[in-house]
Amino acid sequence: MLNAANNQPPHHVVIVGGGFGGLYAAQSLRKAPVKVTLIDKRNFHLFQPLLYQVATGGLSAGDISSPLRAVLSRHKNTQVLMGEVTDVDPKQKKIRLNDQELSYDTLIVATGVSHHYFGNEQWAEKAPGLKTVENALDIRRRVFLAFEAAEKETDPEKRRAWLNFVIVGGGPTGVELAGALAELAHNTLKDDFRSIDTSEAKILLLEGIDRVLPPYPPELSAKAQASLEDLGVTVQTSTLVTNIEDNLVTIRRGDQIEQIPSQTILWAAGMKASKMGEILSKATGAPCDRAGRVIVQPDLTIPDYPNIFVIGDLANFPHQYEDGKPLPGVAPVAMQEGQYVANLLKKRFKGETLPAFHYKDYGSLAVIGRHAAVVDFGFIKFSGFLAWLIWTFVHIFFLIEFDNKILVMIQWGWNYFTRKRGARLITNQDAAPPIEVEDQSNYRTPVKV
Amino acid sequence: MLNAANNQPPHHVVIVGGGFGGLYAAQSLRKAPVKVTLIDKRNFHLFQPLLYQVATGGLSAGDISSPLRAVLSRHKNTQVLMGEVTDVDPKQKKIRLNDQELSYDTLIVATGVSHHYFGNEQWAEKAPGLKTVENALDIRRRVFLAFEAAEKETDPEKRRAWLNFVIVGGGPTGVELAGALAELAHNTLKDDFRSIDTSEAKILLLEGIDRVLPPYPPELSAKAQASLEDLGVTVQTSTLVTNIEDNLVTIRRGDQIEQIPSQTILWAAGMKASKMGEILSKATGAPCDRAGRVIVQPDLTIPDYPNIFVIGDLANFPHQYEDGKPLPGVAPVAMQEGQYVANLLKKRFKGETLPAFHYKDYGSLAVIGRHAAVVDFGFIKFSGFLAWLIWTFVHIFFLIEFDNKILVMIQWGWNYFTRKRGARLITNQDAAPPIEVEDQSNYRTPVKV
Numbered sequence: 005m006l007n008a009a010n011n012q013p014p015h016h017v018v019i020v021g022g023g024f025g026g027l028y029a030a031q032s033l034r035k036a037p038v039k040v041t042l043i044d045k046r047n048f049h050l051f052q053p054l055l056y057q058v059a060t061g062g063l064s065a066g067d068i069s070s071p072l073r074a075v076l077s078r079h080k081n082t083q084v085l086m087g088e089v090t091d092v093d094p095k096q097k098k099i100r101l102n103d104q105e106l107s108y109d110t111l112i113v114a115t116g117v118s119h120h121y122f123g124n125e126q127w128a129e130k131a132p133g134l135k136t137v138e139n140a141l142d143i144r145r146r147v148f149l150a151f152e153a154a155e156k157e158t159d160p161e162k163r164r165a166w167l168n169f170v171i172v173g174g175g176p177t178g179v180e181l182a183g184a185l186a187e188l189a190h191n192t193l194k195d196d197f198r199s200i201d202t203s204e205a206k207i208l209l210l211e212g213i214d215r216v217l218p219p220y221p222p223e224l225s226a227k228a229q230a231s232l233e234d235l236g237v238t239v240q241t242s243t244l245v246t247n248i249e250d251n252l253v254t255i256r257r258g259d260q261i262e263q264i265p266s267q268t269i270l271w272a273a274g275m276k277a278s279k280m281g282e283i284l285s286k287a288t289g290a291p292c293d294r295a296g297r298v299i300v301q302p303d304l305t306i307p308d309y310p311n312i313f314v315i316g317d318l319a320n321f322p323h324q325y326e327d328g329k330p331l332p333g334v335a336p337v338a339m340q341e342g343q344y345v346a347n348l349l350k351k352r353f354k355g356e357t358l359p360a361f362h363y364k365d366y367g368s369l370a371v372i373g374r375h376a377a378v379v380d381f382g383f384i385k386f387s388g389f390l391a392w393l394i395w396t397f398v399h400i401f402f403l404i405e406f407d408n409k410i411l412v413m414i415q416w417g418w419n420y421f422t423r424k425r426g427a428r429l430i431t432n433q434d435a436a437p438p439i440e441v442e443d444q445s446n447y448r449t450p451v452k453v
Numbered sequence: 454m455l456n457a458a459n460n461q462p463p464h465h466v467v468i469v470g471g472g473f474g475g476l477y478a479a480q481s482l483r484k485a486p487v488k489v490t491l492i493d494k495r496n497f498h499l500f501q502p503l504l505y506q507v508a509t510g511g512l513s514a515g516d517i518s519s520p521l522r523a524v525l526s527r528h529k530n531t532q533v534l535m536g537e538v539t540d541v542d543p544k545q546k547k548i549r550l551n552d553q554e555l556s557y558d559t560l561i562v563a564t565g566v567s568h569h570y571f572g573n574e575q576w577a578e579k580a581p582g583l584k585t586v587e588n589a590l591d592i593r594r595r596v597f598l599a600f601e602a603a604e605k606e607t608d609p610e611k612r613r614a615w616l617n618f619v620i621v622g623g624g625p626t627g628v629e630l631a632g633a634l635a636e637l638a639h640n641t642l643k644d645d646f647r648s649i650d651t652s653e654a655k656i657l658l659l660e661g662i663d664r665v666l667p668p669y670p671p672e673l674s675a676k677a678q679a680s681l682e683d684l685g686v687t688v689q690t691s692t693l694v695t696n697i698e699d700n701l702v703t704i705r706r707g708d709q710i711e712q713i714p715s716q717t718i719l720w721a722a723g724m725k726a727s728k729m730g731e732i733l734s735k736a737t738g739a740p741c742d743r744a745g746r747v748i749v750q751p752d753l754t755i756p757d758y759p760n761i762f763v764i765g766d767l768a769n770f771p772h773q774y775e776d777g778k779p780l781p782g783v784a785p786v787a788m789q790e791g792q793y794v795a796n797l798l799k800k801r802f803k804g805e806t807l808p809a810f811h812y813k814d815y816g817s818l819a820v821i822g823r824h825a826a827v828v829d830f831g832f833i834k835f836s837g838f839l840a841w842l843i844w845t846f847v848h849i850f851f852l853i854e855f856d857n858k859i860l861v862m863i864q865w866g867w868n869y870f871t872r873k874r875g876a877r878l879i880t881n882q883d884a885a886p887p888i889e890v891e892d893q894s895n896y897r898t899p900v901k902v
Contacts, residue, residue, distance in 0.1 A: 047597060047601060061515075063515075064513035064514065064515030064516060065513065065515075066510075066512075066513035066514075066515075066516075067513060067515075071645070073642075073645035073646065074645060077644045077645050078644070083647040083648075084645075085604075085605070086601045086604075086605075087605075103605065104605065148496060152496060152535045155534075155535075156534070156535075156536075156552065156553065193522070195526045195527070196520070196522035196523060196526050196533075197522065198532040199532075
């Protein structure tokens with residue numbers, strides 16, 4: 005059955021989720037003797053690490069989106085389906101989509117995580133998170149409307165609230181958002197208004213524990229905070245958000261309670277597994293962690309189902325570090341897991357095996373703002389301009405691999421010739437579903453209530 | 454009062470509308486001894502001639518939008534206000550915005566036109582027009598969802614309806630949309646699907662009179678139709694749309710009634726003046742034409758109010774051609790009118806006058822598709838690849854002038870250095886208001902019911 009060298013129909017690999025994990029799995033199976041079906045709710049892969057750039061007007065949504073069909077166009081063994089998986093039958097080896105049913109031989113689940121509000125879901129509309137293109141455009145709208153409103157506002161107190169920007173969560177996403185907002189207010193918009201001085205805008209970054217960028221070594225957290233403060237960001241660590249009402253954030257620092265008037269509150273804290281985790285665990289009894297992520301075996305399968313894999317942010321892989329700490333929810337982990345599963349399958353077809361998955365950590369990157377970033381290569385940690393250059397290079401590199409960004413950017417005017425159309429994302433779908441790719445921040449950020 | 458060489462507050466010019474007319478007027482007043490206030494509902498100027506590219510996934514919305522504040526940032530005598538004019542008091546020389554009141558010495562109204570449905574407004578949600586960024590993103594969503602639905606659809610008849618694209622109106626917008634859709638289906642998407650052959654998609658262009666591109670000379674209309682047919686577009690002229698229901702267009706050709714099943718119906722016909730025309734005419738008694746456009750004097754003022762100008766698409770200028778035919782609703786007319794009014798004001802300040810406005814027609818351009826366009830320079834008319842090159846050059850040229858496109862495209866990666874953020878448009882505002890800039894098509898297209 006696993007051997008495609010006979011007359012049986014080819015082994016069918018169904019991949020759910022077109023983020024880094026799912027896409028890399030599909031690409032690595034290009035030459036394998038299998039039929040691949042990639043299912044995603046959206047018709048595009050989102051380069052989520054640059055989503056904060058869309059939220060701050062630096063890039064267009066189309067610039068960081070790649071149509072899944074275009075990326076996999078030349079993979080003749082691969083079909084892309086736009087749809088949402090509603091159920092799994094591991095015994096029958098079937099999955100149900102909203103409008104059809106599919107049989108699989110191997111199932112790879114890579115639907116990622118989305119942000120959440122620790123049981124305060126009512127905060128969602130007041131403090132949008134940054135997971136989907138729609139989130140980013142919503143945040144962009146709020147940010148730029150805030151400056152427009154301030155320009156018109158004559159009451160100094162109300163104007164102040166329009167110029168207060170509060171970001172909850174000091175992980176990479178929060179740090180990058182805060183840095184970009186500070187640049188926007190203090191540089192980009194400086195000369196654009198007549199009644200207000202945008203450099204008076206206050207960008208407040210709140211973090212629950214005692215330092216920003218919790219995933220990073222303390223010395224880099226300190227450097228990151230210093231760079232943020234150079235940019236004009238007010239960083240408050242060990243600060244918990246206890247309430248969010250319209251235009252008002254209540255925070256607690258030790259015993260101090262403070263209320264901050266703000267018209268623009270952004271949420272970069274909190275992570276929960278996508279619904280697929282629950283569906284899968286219900287159907288298979290696979291164990292989940294507190295956030296709902298599926299705890300996987302050393303080979304990324306789930307117990308009792310060697311033909312079901314979970315990869316990317318949705319997977320909790322506790323086998324690498326002594327303390328059982330799961331691998332971080334970053335793109336490189338998802339990519340390597342996707343490639344590992346593809347290679348494992350190829351081995352299986354030959355009746356061979358593969359050692360347990362091991363994440364090669366090439367280091368972490370976070371950008372703080374113009375010319376500033378922090379880099380942790382393990383053997384060396386540094387920050388500043390060189391770090392920023394590396395950050396830029398790495399991101400451009402991965403964008404190029406997805407055939408948009410630089411290429412699309414330079415060649416836009418020639419897309420009649422190249423026949424490329426890089427901006428094929430479908431947005432504003434009813435109740436725009438979260439696109440589920442990795443999130444670099446959040447779940448280490450204990451914003452409690 | 455018109456002389457700013459004394460201690461009186463500077464002459465205040467209020468411009469309503471940030472399209473080509475309003476923006477060019479503001480830019481031409483940069484050195485004038487006046488205070489300028491530019492009011493627009495949106496915070497960006499939209500390069501509307503390329504909007505069809507956004508609707509077909511060729512460009513991102515941000516690529517053809519320029520933040521008004523950025524464009525006018527260095528115009529220290531100019532303030533940009535985001536707002537909507539609800540009333541005009543020509544006696545008091547005041548205008549009312551939704552949330553404030555402004556006095557003016559000179560008023561320039563350039564709010565353009567939007568499409569309409571000849572009294573069948575219920576067609577609007579079934580057959581969206583192409584005037585705003587939101588329109589374009591809506592059309593893009595419909596177009597690409599149609600292919601996704603067809604890929605899943607097993608019933609051949611339903612699949613056919615998903616692959617039928619109907620465009621109503623054979624003006625430049627309709628022609629450009631049809632050409633781009635044909636390329637999309639027959640080239641761009643060719644290898645992206647597994648169950649359907651996108652080249653079987655049918656692009657149907659309907660035009661009420663006997664030829665496409667009514668503004669152009671008949672020989673170019675014939676060439677345009679031939680090029681469209683080469684691209685695989687089915688062109689039906691002398692065809693009137695009599696009804697649009699869900700997934701069904703009813704057309705009449707002579708005595709023939711036909712019903713066409715289609716899931717994607719696009720509206721490129723019909724033009725009506727923006728509400729500002731009605732407001733102005735109510736307040737001043739200025740005459741309007743059937744479409745609601747304000748019929749202006751030879752100097753672009755309205756009768757009895759030498760300090761109120763109407764320019765761009767909203768203006769009906771009947772003084773140039775013997776037959777009293779108004780100037781076409783195209784960007785160059787709006788630009789020249791904006792510059793004329795600025796120059797007229799500068800003359801007035803010196804107590805001088807300016808001869809009546811005269812539109813210098815440098816020719817018309819319309820693109821049909823890859824490598825094909827038609828050009829009418831008056832003294833010479835031609836089509837094909839050279840015409841397409843000229844079309845591309847002209848559009849890139851004007852985009853560059855607005856400091857986005859090429860520049861932003863090549864330099865996106867460097868926008869930390871350049872401090873530019875080219876994608877600051879605010880979209881998805883509640884009931885996204887139509888951005889009112891010129892529309893190149895439509896009102897010569899007698900789609901009757």
